[in-house]
Amino acid sequence: MWLRNMWLRPFETLPIFLFIVILVSATHGIAQASTVRFIGGEGETLAEVEFTLHQEIVYLPAETLKTVFDSEMTHPYDHPRKQLTLKTKGKELRLRMGNTTVKIDPGKQTFILNAPPLAIQGQPMLPIDFFKQILPHLDDVEVQYNHTLQRIRIMPKTVWATEIPDGTRDWIIIIDPGHGGEDDLGCKSQNGLFEKDVVLNVAKEIQKLSNQHGLSIRLTRDQDIKKTRIQRVQTTNRNQGQLFVSLHCNASFLPNHKGIRLYINNPNGQIRFKTTALPVLGKKRLNILTQVNFLKQSQDFASVLQKELNFLAENPIVISEFPLITLADVHMPAVLLELGYLSNIDDATRLSNPDHIAEIAEGIIRAIQKYSTSVNQSANLNGF
Numbered sequence: 001m002w003l004r005n006m007w008l009r010p011f012e013t014l015p016i017f018l019f020i021v022i023l024v025s026a027t028h029g030i031a032q033a034s035t036v037r038f039i040g041g042e043g044e045t046l047a048e049v050e051f052t053l054h055q056e057i058v059y060l061p062a063e064t065l066k067t068v069f070d071s072e073m074t075h076p077y078d079h080p081r082k083q084l085t086l087k088t089k090g091k092e093l094r095l096r097m098g099n100t101t102v103k104i105d106p107g108k109q110t111f112i113l114n115a116p117p118l119a120i121q122g123q124p125m126l127p128i129d130f131f132k133q134i135l136p137h138l139d140d141v142e143v144q145y146n147h148t149l150q151r152i153r154i155m156p157k158t159v160w161a162t163e164i165p166d167g168t169r170d171w172i173i174i175i176d177p178g179h180g181g182e183d184d185l186g187c188k189s190q191n192g193l194f195e196k197d198v199v200l201n202v203a204k205e206i207q208k209l210s211n212q213h214g215l216s217i218r219l220t221r222d223q224d225i226k227k228t229r230i231q232r233v234q235t236t237n238r239n240q241g242q243l244f245v246s247l248h249c250n251a252s253f254l255p256n257h258k259g260i261r262l263y264i265n266n267p268n269g270q271i272r273f274k275t276t277a278l279p280v281l282g283k284k285r286l287n288i289l290t291q292v293n294f295l296k297q298s299q300d301f302a303s304v305l306q307k308e309l310n311f312l313a314e315n316p317i318v319i320s321e322f323p324l325i326t327l328a329d330v331h332m333p334a335v336l337l338e339l340g341y342l343s344n345i346d347d348a349t350r351l352s353n354p355d356h357i358a359e360i361a362e363g364i365i366r367a368i369q370k371y372s373t374s375v376n377q378s379a380n381l382n383g384f
């Protein structure tokens, strides 16, 4: 009866078809969200692997290692004994399902995972902690895990070396946390987070990390005080830095606007705020042009930074070029980094999380190291 009616009255059945289409795409969306994305050193996707959640812990099939770590790996699994042997990079790892101990030979090393490997539907599965904790002991790699976005980045250790590349010690990097003081709060989130505090937290975290990695960082302000643009520029140019990073947060009337954004000062770029930028431009054109001498370097650094921070971003970060008064008088390569939208609930939540602040700071330090190393290398090649 229902079928006959359906064919007789196609227009009435259209909503049912639409409902099915929506249902299918919705479930497809959920399926996509249950994968972990593996990312390589250059930000490229190595694999997208479906995970199983067991007691809120992410588990991945042991054979994932073959795709993302070592294609030569063998992983014989002894079903009755529930014992998994991984042979990779000249090492042999022995694991038992339900047991958190990992034994590695040669060397008789023992590691304790924070969750045991498990046989799920007869398949040996490894907890996410295995990837984070064990892989760096098997090869010269570093592993970064982003729980919120379910991403793992496996990159060569040399990128984030504890030893300082030649010449890097001479680099002075100026970090400029925007706003500050009682009357310049910047933008504000619904949960009471101020831009001036977020950017200062990130700046201080960068400074803390830089001490461990031999980079000289100067902050334009290290406490909650008001600084004019001129004062910031004076501090910056007096320190004769090699790189300038201005930190800000965004706000929008549209609550769904979110994400990290990068800006470079380019007077030929698209004007950022049509109504206010034009009169300022006329007066400041000469100053803006001086920063432009560093346009190429600013673009280079921005793209390194983009690659590093993309790991933390839901959507790929966009670099925009505008005439930017904030960077106009800065006589060195410079970028303006907007860490997220405080008007967006997701971004505001992330930016109030100290772990996320630390991840951002780490990403910025990585980018500085990578960029300074590449500049030093090309300087060496040119005989400077």
Ligand SMILES: [Zn+2]
Pocket: 178, 179, 186, 187, 195, 247, 248, 249
């Ligand atoms: Zn701002």
